Amino acid sequence: MSRLSSVSSATRTPRPNAGTKGVARPEREAQIVEAGCRLFGERGYIGTSVADVAESAGISKPLIYNYFGSKDGLHVACVQHASGVLVSEIERTAASGTIGFARAAVTLDGMFRLLEPRPWLWRVVFDATAPREGEAQAWLAEHERRIIDFGREGVAELMHLSGNHDDLDIDAMRAAWESIFRSLVNWWLDHPGDSPEEMTQRCLRIFTTVFGELDLAGTALG
Template identity: 50%
Template sequence: MAKAGTKGVARAQRERQILDIAGRTFAEHGYAGTSLATIAADAGISKPLIYNYFGSKQGLFSACLTRAGETIAGVIENTAELGHVGPEQAILSLDRIFAALHGHTWMWRILRDPTMPPELTAQHAHYQNRMHTVGAQGVADMLRKADNHDPLDASALTAAWINVFDALVTWWTDHPTETPHAMTQRAARLFTTVFGPLDLDELPLNNR
């Protein structure tokens, strides 16, 4: 594991290094099970340096949460802007999530940490809402294409869609030997099994 305490490293770079190390530790042990002493030792820095940069353990977790949320929500939002609909959009979103989180799966895990302090609930909800908004819009577009305008159908399918997406990414984080390429191919196979033949040749996949 790379240390963050190297002299001469620019502050912004050192902060990113600390967040990577802290994020992995938070993801493995949860907020409640993580101490600043452990993070400082893993990063090769002092606890006072963490306090200087982030203010507190909660401040450090909040910074990790911001980096994770902006990364993941940004990928999902940017993918939605490409205009694909239905399973094709889902596969493309998964493909880009796998690419963005390769080597940084801690970002996905800390967004699902049940032990995070309640003071960060609003921050967490902000990123969850951004992602869910994209999912709901994708489902609405898919149903509209099928001439289905039932709001309860949309609500039920959105819940199912989000849970399938979450389950696939979480499964990936539980199987660290699976490459982004393998996961994109697996998602394509599974979605093809469920939905039938899909038009994947035109998708700008990273992990084709």
């Protein structure tokens, strides 16, 4: 029961940042979002209920409705959090100064290491059971545009190194790289026996087999 429930609304108005059982509201919301991300990621939108999230977070269903309004409102908050974490990692590796295949290797390695303790973050963003319309999808579309921009930048650098400056070639290669990137992450999540380090080395072996010897001199992984 909330500490505020025992206080008459006539004598005290709940503070906007008040939480429950001595926990500040921002901290409690973060706890609920973390539990929601894990369940939405593991079970999908369709397979997850507000009751499931409440039980996992150790709080009541009414509190979730009070904070987020509905299951969709909670899902939006989870999508915003998960996509923000993934995009921040891509931004970090994009700013690493690496180019060509070295940048591809650093980006994949960073994503594997980020997801190892919380693989469900990826599943939340790429959940096939989630609603196709609404605020969550609008948020994802905006983040996808940012990811595409980073992908295009990296692919353009790689193509330019080979002397190819054709914009359509670059765009086609960007689409191919995006598919490869997502497929490799999905494959790794479906094969949890590989550590991030082992999966990065697997990717490098695949790239070497397909493209020949790679120039990764000075590339810091991990």
